[in-house]
Amino acid sequence: MSIKNAYLAGVYEGLAARNAEQKEFLQAVDEVLESLEPVVEARPELEKNGLIERIVEPERVVMFRVPWVDDNGKVQVNRGYRVQFNSAIGPYKGGLRFHKSVNLSVIKFLGFEQVFKNSLTGLPMGGGKGGSDFDPHGKSDAEVMRFCQSFMTELYRHIGPDCDVPAGDIGVGGREIGYLFGQYKRITNSFVGVLTGKGIPYGGSLARTEATGYGLCYFADEMLKANGKSFDGAKVVISGSGNVAIYANQKATQLGGKVIAMSDSNGYIVDENGIDYKVMKEIKEVKRARIKTYLDYVPSAKYVEGSAGIWTVPCDIALPCATQNELPLEGAKALVANGCYAVAEGANMPSTPDAVAYLQANNVLFAPAKASNAGGVATSGLEMSQNSQRLAWTFDEVDGKLHGIMKNIYANAAAAAEAYGMKGNLVAGANIAGFTKVADAMLSQGIV
Template sequence: MKLKNTEHIFETVKRRNQNEPEFLQAVEEVLSSIDPVLDKYPEYESVVNSIIEPERFIIFRVPWIDDKGNTQVNRGFRVQFNSAIGPYKGGLRFHPSVNGSIIKFLGFEQIFKNSLTGLPIGGGKGGSDFDPKGKSDNEILRFCQSFMTELSKYIGAYTDVPAGDIGVGAREIGYLYGQYKRIKGLNEGVLTGKGLPYGGSLTRKEATGYGLIYLMEEILKHNNDSMKDKTVVISGSGNVAIYATEKAMELGAKVVALSDSNGYIHDPNGIDLDAVKQLKEVERKRIKEYVKDHPEAKYFDGCKGIWTIKCDVALPCATQNEIDEESAKFLVANGCKAVGEGANMPSTPEAIEVYIENNIMFAPAKAANAGGVAVSALEMSQNSMRLSWTFEEVDEKLKDIMKNIFVRISTAAKEYGDEGNYVVGSNIAGFLKVAQAMYAQGTV
């Protein structure tokens, strides 16, 4: 990636954020895309200098008692990156890999993702290096209560509205929300992804996966194609992967592979989605259990091999940097036509170069997985109005949001001389809205 107008800015970022590779990767991608914007709007250089620094980065201790009566201590994080267009909005991730670099990269990405939705939400992210796997419900409850005891000092319905992410599902959101109400005495929409009986939104569970497919359908349609009859490989088996599978199948595609952190399954006849939902949502078992009742399917240890499976569309929905240059070349060699990122930054810069050089239709995470935060914002609206919309109403709004995201990113790419490059389009369209707001408010 060549930088011209922003090279000196990136040098400062590298000096200030040493040993934060994920954050630096995210910043470099954005800076390389918005370089031509500064040719047109040189006054926005001050915006760039401001936007790469969080407004606030909070790190705190989270002590909790395990089932043996021993005190355990984890780290909690919340980055409030940018509030130019609305309250901070972004998920909480509970996973042992969580550190400052990952939280900052996720929060930085969230600024532009939230901007692309067209909704009034700023960028934030948070989480902990706590691992929910192998913990009892009581241990998770005690951890969540301790985590929220500290986090509650910094969030609010009109200030910062967290949601779920990896390791934070309906159970964790319920525990966190209960503790927030206990401490603050407020019944407000301070968290999204809540259960339906206490202010949650229909379609929230499905939103990221559905949104991913809605955007891919728009991109394919723009190129006189569609999801119908496509063979699809999807990594992951959480909410994003499961509901991307569901919507892809509804549109006539055949999904042949899914994975978890241990390995992947390949079912050439097409994934039995009901079986996967039973395993992952009800029984909370590993994906390898799928092959016990599906002898035509095969399970493979490790995750990288999933990208060697022949497919028309690849949807990485697991974690960051899961597709490297080698895997991207396998996709090209096997005739893959399109890649859509359901996870955050799942393709390395080298992999993205392979996509672009080989004319693969590529939807980056900022645009492709924005459906989740979009419906989170719709949940905030419903909470504020004390309303509850039907599944069909929310789904239709989500579909319109994803269609509008495609229009924004394709228009920006074309305007700045790189038609069809949705990485450039996403970064420029996301940046311009925030930059205009910051400039107007004098917060640069």
């Protein structure tokens, strides 16, 4: 624990005692509370009203079994979750993650982060998260459909367009959202915007697929410009090769950068001539193959087993877009040693606390996930608006709104950091800016 303020330290210690096994959740809370020390010291009403004690506890946790039948007729059982963390500024909003690593700690950490991320967008959305330890990889479409139908058969009673609006996350793409939405519609006999990330024919938003990767680069671009730098001519390393990474590649390239390395869970590729996002898209979205397949398209590229080594590839800008805690201290040291001057997080909490501290201590520009990867949920919010109005905006309309939101998030985070004497510290600035809006709403609504 790195918290010095007695009130905040006491809250954290009580939380840690009750949730000792939830290391991801406690890591996220520790990082936020440390940033909030100057705010709490300047605003005694927060302690008086037990604001911090309330904001670190989810309003509701739903955990349930998900039975389904595989293609061999065997009954399988997974565990499902929905953590509705905070609804002070709007309906719960946050993705569903289907991955074998999912547990209550991971979902609570993601939901907690989502509260502040959603606040930063300026849209009326609370924070939540959900998912299951079900892994869709290697499953047939029929198996995924049966699982999704069983999952929604329980989840439907806890969500709704004015209550909780889930989206996709790792393992939950267009296919899964379609099956989930179909089952919700079938059970409730209603056609409402209860999920985002839907297909375009049934209420989805253009630019949603690209939004997190695009938004990451829009935020990074603002950060770079404010410090006299840019993507133009920069060498970029992107971990991951999923949705976020692919479209971060496209936008970074459009902004003048050259993406020279990308990875998946098996290893990473290096192509000094620049990795074509269209090739990556075909490999990952059409063929659903491993990243090593890139060598079939570009034989001159290099493939290295093991994804952790990607941070040793010399670059100017690093964009971690895979999963939590993927950038450790050793990776941060390698980036600094090779002259990297900016890191912007595209995944949720991909950098370990000691890695973040090392990057900041060595004057590397650092964009934290709750700010820099908010483009996905921002565009989900825009999808909610379109659904409520029964309208469909053009790609350029949505992209323009997304760009404006990301510029505002950077401006607000930078201003909050400076206001509390931490100029340039976007981790603290994002936490403070996101927290302040939620805290003020909670104070206005009484002890609930």
